[in-house]
Amino acid sequence: MLFSQLIFTPEKSAPANATTINHKLLTQAGFVRQVMAGVYVYTPLGLRVLRKISDIVRKEMEGMGSSEILMSALSPKSNWQVTGAWDSVDVLFKLNSQTNKEYALGFSHEEVVVPLLKEVISSYRDLPKSVYQIQWKFRDELRAKSGILRGREFLMKDMYSFHATHEDFEDYYGKAKEVYLKTFERLGLDAKVTEASGGSFSEKISYEFMVLTDAGEDDILYCPDCGYCVNTEIATQGLTEGSECPKCKKTKMVGAKASEAGNIFDLGTAKSAPFGLTYVDGKNAEREIYMGCYGIGISRAMGIIVEKHADDKGIVWPENVAPFQYHLIALGEDEAILKKASEVYEKLIGQGKEVLFDERRNLSAGAKFAAADLIGCPNRLVISPKTGIEQIELKKRGSNDSRLIEINRLSL
């Protein structure tokens, strides 16, 4: 992509109301623009990162045998009355129509997915089933803050699984825990599996995938030795920072701020039973269906990645989620240099590489380097009067070392 097509290019400073790293850097570098607290526009740069994260998550869910669908944001009030969520969930946005019908805007999709799957599940032969979607969610948050970490409108992957027995659910739940850790690793995030309450979803213990960051809203206690981790919300029996780890009993628990990148819930029959979603077993008996739900905040993950991968010059994207692999810069006004830079750009594009080409004229090397550092692509390529037209300089973002490459042999 040409730099001029970005529309939103790096600015001199971060917005005054930004207090977190992700809000500051994502806005200043041109990945997002705030529409109102908790609601953002994604620019061409930001949209690329959202897609990279979505694609990684999508592949992992497909690997779990889940099928992608897309549920609606709107759904009728009646769905939410069945489970009582219409009256009990504070963050549920409610809409009134011209015809005086009431609708909900999905903050999660249990109330849509259960009646939906009821159409195709009736016998034990129809189980297990797993569906997921990557869809925008709406939550009427009292305080939306921390950039894209806590939004009123945010992108989420939510998966729902349906099982004939609790054992079958447990198998899938265990597999999901492993897949989640692998997914976050691919996103460049070191997530801790944390015991937490089921919140409005379930009475049971759920697992949150917590990433340590001061911008996070959760307080956790973790054992640096065995890895046991618990949300302080449910920490019992006087468990606090400095307590002995209740699991390994070897080390003292450490307290930290963290942000929840994902979660998995044992829903039991809490959502299936109210809708009468059951199945008939091999002996013609009606049985309850056990459900799990599994969330990953796609836009929040983008924010957490920036919290974890940044320095004083800007973002340092992990290779997997970077908007472009290469940031190509042409310096000076020498036509031969500029022509060669265009050739290199076309050549890399032809090789299937993702390249952002800063082709702007009459701009200092300092300004172009600062933009590249802010945007944070993993590899910076520079062609200038200093390199000449036969070589190009490659520098990794976050490293001070650079090396010269023969352009003729350029196959990165």
Next chain:
Amino acid sequence: MLFSQLIFTPEKSAPANATTINHKLLTQAGFVRQVMAGVYVYTPLGLRVLRKISDIVRKEMEGMGSSEILMSALSPKSNWQVTGAWDSVDVLFKLNSQTNKEYALGFSHEEVVVPLLKEVISSYRDLPKSVYQIQWKFRDELRAKSGILRGREFLMKDMYSFHATHEDFEDYYGKAKEVYLKTFERLGLDAKVTEASGGSFSEKISYEFMVLTDAGEDDILYCPDCGYCVNTEIATQGLTEGSECPKCKKTKMVGAKASEAGNIFDLGTAKSAPFGLTYVDGKNAEREIYMGCYGIGISRAMGIIVEKHADDKGIVWPENVAPFQYHLIALGEDEAILKKASEVYEKLIGQGKEVLFDERRNLSAGAKFAAADLIGCPNRLVISPKTGIEQIELKKRGSNDSRLIEINRLSL
């Protein structure tokens, strides 16, 4: 994809409340499920078609030099008060928050895109600019009907262009008209450029891209000779069916029902002026900015395609937008046949083909063929005791001819 992963498979009959071809076939074949009138879930099959259409539209917009962004569905009341749309647009969904703030759900995005672009446009050097998005829209329709043709929640591509002069706008507008016709052709739709009113967007004449279909909601008059076409809403001077064409004056105008697949609007300064979006020209004078907006209904296009490409057995997808290029069927219970079918599936996938593999056991040939006809992939491949394990039968959807291909030479 394996048939068993579809989750929603072809049903014996269409839903009782479905009156249009797209509603009947898309539901019966398993592409969509209705949540409420005008609101649908897209299944794995349906989502594939939405993506195919989106990708074709995206490529054409990129070809016009437009940059993809993603705006929020939510935006603050204040944006909509600036243009008066808060009080004047009936179909605008309005939300109240816990903190007693009011928000709008985007039915179109002029009120978001103008303040957004104001951040990056100040000088003539910043013009022209064009951005687009593919985003779900919400409209509080009094009557949502005709399957996915008229929705309360629907997927749309909306592009916005910003120009220093009306001439520059006219150039881009003219180019858009050509690109739109090419886009619809790639989608398998024969669209007529139709003169229409600007509706709530503009006082000026706009152009609608109309596809003739009885399921459509618009009435148009067109000249079969020169192609002149006008929405009856704005047909003047006694122009009716049977009138002489006012353009070529050779033929009589024909009346028809049509569905609007896209539209382009000359917004003039109607949206830029209220937000004070202006630019400074080369002589330091402040100037008005001319805007255009350009819509394509992605989900509606999917519905129109089905209205136009179907027979009594089901959907006949044009190749470009089909969920899969190949529908592979294994017949009988012979293990050698079934094993060979799996090999063919893997081979085609390895060649980068998109294949739906009906691997279901204990099902009649008739049931599998009926499912293939309903779903409507362009090429049906059958391996059965009749073909043996060395040949496979290829039949085009919508044709009765079939031919045998040597499996060893299979490279479709």
